[in-house]
Amino acid sequence: QGKRDLIGKRVLVSAGGTREYLDPVRFIGNPSTGKMGLALAQAALHRGARVTLVHTPANWEVPLGVQAIPVTSAEQMHHAMVEYLANADIIVMSAAVADVKPRDYSTEKLPKRSLPEALPLEPVPDIVARLAQLKQSHQILVGFAAQSGDIVKPALEKLQNKKLDAIVANPIDKPDSGFGSDNNQAIFLDIQGRQMAIAPCSKLEMAHQLFDFLTNEF
Numbered sequence: 269q270g271k272r273d274l275i276g277k278r279v280l281v282s283a284g285g286t287r288e289y290l291d292p293v294r295f296i297g298n299p300s301t302g303k304m305g306l307a308l309a310q311a312a313l314h315r316g317a318r319v320t321l322v323h324t325p326a327n328w329e330v331p332l333g334v335q336a337i338p339v340t341s342a343e344q345m346h347h348a349m350v351e352y353l354a355n356a357d358i359i360v361m362s363a364a365v366a367d368v369k370p371r372d373y374s375t376e377k378l379p380k381r382s383l384p385e386a387l388p389l390e391p392v393p394d395i396v397a398r399l400a401q402l403k404q405s406h407q408i409l410v411g412f413a414a415q416s417g418d419i420v421k422p423a424l425e426k427l428q429n430k431k432l433d434a435i436v437a438n439p440i441d442k443p444d445s446g447f448g449s450d451n452n453q454a455i456f457l458d459i460q461g462r463q464m465a466i467a468p469c470s471k472l473e474m475a476h477q478l479f480d481f482l483t484n485e486f
């Protein structure tokens with residue numbers, strides 16, 4: 269696509285899965301590879317935006333011209349997203365954030381014999397919900413809802429409960445889409461009640477489709 273409709277806009281994207289460490293080698297994580305967030309950053313850059321990408325450890329390179337902010341835990345991602353929020357016109361929270369973290373952290377690797385049978389957990393902040401409270405009305409905040417089964421109903425609930433402007437309902441039980449795949453499929457929903465189904469396509473194509481969908485929000 270040759271669209272340059274994001275010139276003068278700032279786009280803030282989060283990508284990847286957060287890691288909540290128990291000790292220096294063990295963590296609670298998820299299969300997110302950050303490819304969807306990377307595709308969003310690439311698409312926004314191609315369309316002329318200034319892009320900040322807050323990302324967890326990844327096996328890909330951040331594109332030249334994108335401001336990269338590496339983080340590991342949900343707490344760190346939270347701080348980074350809040351720090352870069354003020355300047356952003358479009359914020360896309362595509363990262364898969366752990367919902368919980370181990371309550372205790374050991375700076376030494378725990379010997380196998382001293383691993384607890386049950387791990388005490390505590391919640392991490394819901395970053396996108398916090399961003400919704402902090403953002404101004406001209407800023408467009410987009411979340412993701414990775415779901416199995418019926419994807420629309422839970423996504424609509426998240427859109428409303430987290431007070432987002434739009435959400436990407438993303439099936440994780442379809443072949444060749446979701447976590448780790450180069451391809452994806454989704455239904456975009458916004459707070460005005462618009463819905464748009466995106467047939468299976470590359471993550472980069474889907475990223476462009478999302479910016480097409482959001483451009484109508486300006």
Ligand code: C5P
Pocket residue numbers: 342361362363364365366367392393394395396397410411412413414426
């Ligand atoms: O509630 P659920 O985790 O399914 O919501 C998904 C959306 O919320 C995603 O946009 C994800 O990035 C965001 N999220 C977050 N902070 C959390 C959990 C999820 O920002 N602690």
